[in-house]
Amino acid sequence: MPRPKTYNEQEVIEKAMNVFWKNGYETTSMQMLEKEMGINKFSIYSSFGNKQGVFLESLKCYKAKVSAIFEKFKNASNGVDDIKQFFYDSISVNYNGDYQKGCFVTNTYNEFADSEVQEIKEQMCSFMDNLKGLIIEKLEIDGTKDKETIMQQANFLLLAKHGLAAASRVNSQQEIEDYIEMTFKSI
Secondary structure (H helix, E strand, O other), X not given: OOOOOOOOHHHHHHHHHHHHHHHOOOOOOHHHHHHHHOOOHHHHHHXXXXXXXXXXXXXXXXXXXXXXXXXXXXXXXXXXXXXXXXXXXXHHHHHOOOOOOOOHHHHHHHHOOOOOOHHHHHHHHHHHHHHHHXXXXXXXXXXXXXXXXXXXXXXXXXXXXXXXHHHOOOOOHHHHHHHHHHHHHOO
């Protein structure tokens, strides 16, 4: 008969998420996870299967944490102003802790761009496609832009969001805010 779990899976996944967020998937070892999660490897394997399983659960945890930001963006109806607010909202998560980590999803997207781990790659592509779709939807609210301009601006803004996420790992909050303001002067 298996022993009952003496830990809360959600709590240990949040701890694992922070390790992956800070170090990335490849750099994070099972020993690091074991130490941060406060459970042994047997418990990790029993609950999550393997390192990839822990990572996938960590991605779900992060997405749940930022879901309110995406819901607000999805439900907004002020076009470009909503995209700009989304940029501000998405970086607010980065300046609440002891260190700036960027966006966990963007970090993962960059790390797995050439990876053969299909499940993670598919999740990242789906996330980025959904984000681009929301950006297009908000740009279309203007009503004065043709499809080509909307696509160009959507591509620009998606790349700007990637840059913003990467920069938020190392730049000050003021530098990031200046970046956002300059980005939207061209839209």
